[in-house]
Amino acid sequence: MPSSRFSGTLSSPKVDVSIDTGIPFINLTVDGFLKIGTIAATRVVAEDTYHIVKKGSVSRHNFEHTLKKMCKEGAYWGTVAGLYVGMEYGIGRIRGTRDWKNAMIGGAVTGALVSIATQNNKDKVLTDAITGSAVATAAEFINYLT
Template sequence: MSSVAGHMDARDIYEAGPPCVSRAVDGFVRIGMAGVAWGMFMGSYDAVKEGHLGASRALYVAKSITRNGLGWGCFAGAYLGLNCGVESVRNKKDWVNASISGAITGAFVSARTGNVTKMLGTSVLVSAIATAGDFLRPAQYPPTGI
């Protein structure tokens, strides 16, 4: 980092990427919108399948949209925020960050079950998926192609 009296120049800021909060919010919004789409389509499908009509159907779909949008968004925001935080603490950009943040996020998401075995299993599964995903994603955030 080329800094004078603790100041970062434009190159340092670009190489560091956006702050962790920005990454978490970006993930919440992007993946949350995918959850909204999933909730809209699957909620509508399930409402018809279960025989909901009129206002009952609209309420069912609205709950599905909210549940999926917030759930997916919170999961992605937590993962990306943790990933960035782990990267900052370790001062390294490698697959280990994805493994650690995936494990923590998986445990966090499954904690409401109260079942330690399920928490451990979800933690390992999310960690493995996040680690595999780390090898597939671009090396820079956000991927600009420059």
């Protein structure tokens, strides 16, 4: 029985923007803001495009709404990411080591600060700190596996 085989690799395009202020803390924070902010804005475009195509009508109002939502989501998630990256870096510098504990502490502090900024109650702040810590630690462990 004849058989054929296909071999190859698939890779996505890589775009890397580098901003060098001479201060590693600021470099990492800005990098986190830009990367995650861009991802959040792209998600908004994909989601809103789906809804517009499903509805079947394109209007100036839809475009303006999507643009505002892109800016809002990009700024929000970029700020959260920049805060987290800065916290993790700062904690690593304070502790003098680079390990998963920095991610755990950075995630907890970021979760708590974001929760406080949105004026949540004490229980919600604690829950958000635990969630931020868990997500950051899990991401760090997954990063070690790859």
